[in-house]
Amino acid sequence: MVTIMQRFQKMRSGRAKREDLAIQKTSEKRSSKVETSPIDIAPNDPIVAYFLSSPGATEIDKLHLDSPALRAIKLAGIKVVIPLISQGELVGLLNLGPRMSEQDYSTYDRTLLNDLATQAAPALRVAQLVREQRSQALERERIEQELRVARLIQKTLLPQELPSLPGWHLESYYQPARAVGGDFYDFLYFEDGRLGILIGDVTDKGVPAALVMATTRSILRSNAYGALSPGKVLEQTNNLLHPDIPPNMFVTCLYAILDPLSGQLQYANAGHDLPYWRHKGGLSELRATGMPLGLMPGMAYEEKEAILAPGDSVLLYSDGLVEAHNTKRDMFGFPRLMALLGEYKGNMPVIDLLLGQLAEFTGSEWEQEDDVTLVTLRRSESSGESEIITMSTPHIDEKPGDEDWRVLTEMSIASEPGNERQAMEQVGQAVRALNLPERRLEKLKTAVAEATMNAMEHGNKYQPDKPVTIQVLVSQAALMVRIRDQGNGKPIAEPHTPDLEAKLAELQSPRGWGLFLIKNLVDDVHVISDEHHHTLELILYLEGDNHDSKKS
Amino acid sequence: MTAKSLEAQVRHQPRVAIIDLHGEINAFAEDVLNKAYAEAESRRAEVILLNFSDVDYINSTGIALIVSLLARARKSKRRLLACGLSDHYVEIFQITRLVDFMSVFPDEKSALAEEGRASITSSPE
Numbered sequence A: 001m002v003t004i005m006q007r008f009q010k011m012r013s014g015r016a017k018r019e020d021l022a023i024q025k026t027s028e029k030r031s032s033k034v035e036t037s038p039i040d041i042a043p044n045d046p047i048v049a050y051f052l053s054s055p056g057a058t059e060i061d062k063l064h065l066d067s068p069a070l071r072a073i074k075l076a077g078i079k080v081v082i083p084l085i086s087q088g089e090l091v092g093l094l095n096l097g098p099r100m101s102e103q104d105y106s107t108y109d110r111t112l113l114n115d116l117a118t119q120a121a122p123a124l125r126v127a128q129l130v131r132e133q134r135s136q137a138l139e140r141e142r143i144e145q146e147l148r149v150a151r152l153i154q155k156t157l158l159p160q161e162l163p164s165l166p167g168w169h170l171e172s173y174y175q176p177a178r179a180v181g182g183d184f185y186d187f188l189y190f191e192d193g194r195l196g197i198l199i200g201d202v203t204d205k206g207v208p209a210a211l212v213m214a215t216t217r218s219i220l221r222s223n224a225y226g227a228l229s230p231g232k233v234l235e236q237t238n239n240l241l242h243p244d245i246p247p248n249m250f251v252t253c254l255y256a257i258l259d260p261l262s263g264q265l266q267y268a269n270a271g272h273d274l275p276y277w278r279h280k281g282g283l284s285e286l287r288a289t290g291m292p293l294g295l296m297p298g299m300a301y302e303e304k305e306a307i308l309a310p311g312d313s314v315l316l317y318s319d320g321l322v323e324a325h326n327t328k329r330d331m332f333g334f335p336r337l338m339a340l341l342g343e344y345k346g347n348m349p350v351i352d353l354l355l356g357q358l359a360e361f362t363g364s365e366w367e368q369e370d371d372v373t374l375v376t377l378r379r380s381e382s383s384g385e386s387e388i389i390t391m392s393t394p395h396i397d398e399k400p401g402d403e404d405w406r407v408l409t410e411m412s413i414a415s416e417p418g419n420e421r422q423a424m425e426q427v428g429q430a431v432r433a434l435n436l437p438e439r440r441l442e443k444l445k446t447a448v449a450e451a452t453m454n455a456m457e458h459g460n461k462y463q464p465d466k467p468v469t470i471q472v473l474v475s476q477a478a479l480m481v482r483i484r485d486q487g488n489g490k491p492i493a494e495p496h497t498p499d500l501e502a503k504l505a506e507l508q509s510p511r512g513w514g515l516f517l518i519k520n521l522v523d524d525v526h527v528i529s530d531e532h533h534h535t536l537e538l539i540l541y542l543e544g545d546n547h548d549s550k551k552s
Numbered sequence B: 001m002t003a004k005s006l007e008a009q010v011r012h013q014p015r016v017a018i019i020d021l022h023g024e025i026n027a028f029a030e031d032v033l034n035k036a037y038a039e040a041e042s043r044r045a046e047v048i049l050l051n052f053s054d055v056d057y058i059n060s061t062g063i064a065l066i067v068s069l070l071a072r073a074r075k076s077k078r079r080l081l082a083c084g085l086s087d088h089y090v091e092i093f094q095i096t097r098l099v100d101f102m103s104v105f106p107d108e109k110s111a112l113a114e115e116g117r118a119s120i121t122s123s124p125e
Helices: A046-053 A068-075 A107-157 A205-225 A229-239 A334-343 A349-363 A418-430 A439-460 A500-504 A514-521 B028-041 B060-075 B087-095 B108-121
Strands: A002-004 A022-024 A038-040 A080-086 A087-098 A168-175 A182-189 A195-201 A251-259 A263-268 A274-279 A282-285 A303-307 A315-319 A370-379 A386-391 A404-415 A468-474 A477-486 A524-529 A536-542 B007-012 B015-024 B047-058 B077-081 B103-105
Touching: A038 A068, A046 A068, A046 A080, A046 A087, A046 B060, A068 A500, A080 A107, A087 A107, A107 A182, A107 A205, A168 A182, A168 A349, A182 A205, A182 A315, A182 A370, A195 A315, A195 A370, A205 A251, A229 A251, A229 A263, A251 A315, A274 A334, A282 A334, A303 A477, A315 A349, A334 A349, A349 A370, A404 A418, A418 A439, A418 A468, A439 A468, A439 A477, A439 A514, A439 A536, A439 B060, A500 B060, A514 B060, A514 B087, B007 B028, B015 B028, B015 B108, B028 B047, B028 B060, B047 B060, B047 B087, B047 B108, B060 B077, B077 B108, B103 B108
Parallel strands: B015 B047, B047 B077, B077 B103
Antiparallel strands: A002 A087, A022 A038, A080 A087, A168 A370, A182 A195, A195 A251, A251 A263, A263 A303, A274 A282, A274 A315, A315 A370, A386 A524, A404 A468, A468 A477, A477 A536, A524 A536, B007 B015
16 A cells, blocks of 8 residues: 655756645555545645655654645545655655554554665656656657648648749749748749749748648639739638638738739739839839738738839848848848849849858858748840740751641631530541541640630630631641630740649649640640730651651 | 530449440530539449540540549549540540549449459558
């Protein structure tokens, strides 16, 4: 019937505190079955001072103190207590109930128990320390694991590749802090050729920030693909996010839509750091007002626009850059950033310049406090009105005009849903004489159908009076199907590989396969945009087509 | 030329619902496809087999509809299978990587046989 007080708690300082001591109560006195419940001993309970000053076996019935712990010990039926003291600290109590023989404990018993306590106290203290260390190690492991999860969430959701827009140059940089903040950026590809650019920062760090970032990104993407203007996208995102975002968290975010042809940049800002626009006249902030997302519902977001001329550039960034501190606790700050951008000569990528200056400012011992995210957008000096995008390596001798192309057929298709079938069948008929292998022909027909659909839907907006014209041409070496719409000259986005995992997770629209399929079904694709038309040229090489082709 | 509409019938077997598709899978097919899928789910089928043997045209919008069905199936822990695709559309399923997420069989018989084997050795995903 001996119980050792055994409830110890982890200490902030790593040392046991007396308030955490507890004893176990013996409620059954004459049975080997003991039910116990811990009793806490307050740190200022006089019994603690008593035991520290009078170590050794103590008969409880002879002890008279105004002590709640003593009352609890008596109530539990304990007769003798032997304090366990290690390095001047009470680490436990050895509690004994009445002897089975109902006789008092003898002097011999007490000597034995005192000897036992002398041995047990340091052992118990060691056990307590081991337990504390194990618990601290587990806590550290838990935090590390949480950081790994947060990093993974963030890494998965950031763009895997940069947009490739003719006449434009985009760069990005993202470096998470050790504690992982909630920075994010994203690019959205609209079928009319415009590019959406998002940059944001979630307050807080770790997994909570990463989860809010993931949710916000999904809502933003979903709203953005709903063809809304930047201000409306932020407004709707704010309204959807507000009920679900944890208290004291919010998201700053800037959303811009670039029309690569005209250079028009429309933007709205939910409390994010203002982007800088470098232009011939100097450096300007792109200023638009709006509250951060998730703070309060029903907010409106100002919409602004800038026209980026050839040679202009824009820097989007997160506060991890401007709020970085050096060893003297000075902040990198906006004035320094503005001065750097103002003096920038364009002789190196602006991101390299900023990171170099940041490293110089913070020194090598810097522990990064927050995520650093940078996105730059620059319009080439030579950016013209018409661009030709070649989606795969062009052959010098394949361009129309460089060789003798013969027109096999020409047709005009009304822009009505379903009419792409007509185009694919007519093209199929026109190339019959070429005896293409069946699978090559199937691929060509599917590519023609997809290109015609895009032309009817995105170029001609399904206006029946705006037909899609199709020419089938053949040369010695190749077959070409030229599909032209009457679009307004906005360039067609390059096909990017659709992210099927994101689509299956319903993080992205399930659509967006057309250009990707076309590119994978024929040998080459040329996209030509001018002021009045988009033209897609689908090329199949005939060499060796009877027939072992590189794509069949 | 007007687009052929899609028709779909659902056959229920123990654990498996088979959706027989006839016609074209394009933007016009959305309602029919979604209704057929809901009907297939209604008797708690663990596996849904899309039978494409009478489908002669699938465009990129149709691929998007199939992606949506696959997302729904994964959400409700059902397996979605496909059979009866022509070689050309098997290749389209390969290009789009749909084959990484749904097993594709030459015909219904082989799909059901494989599914039968799978159900003996393991529970559905």
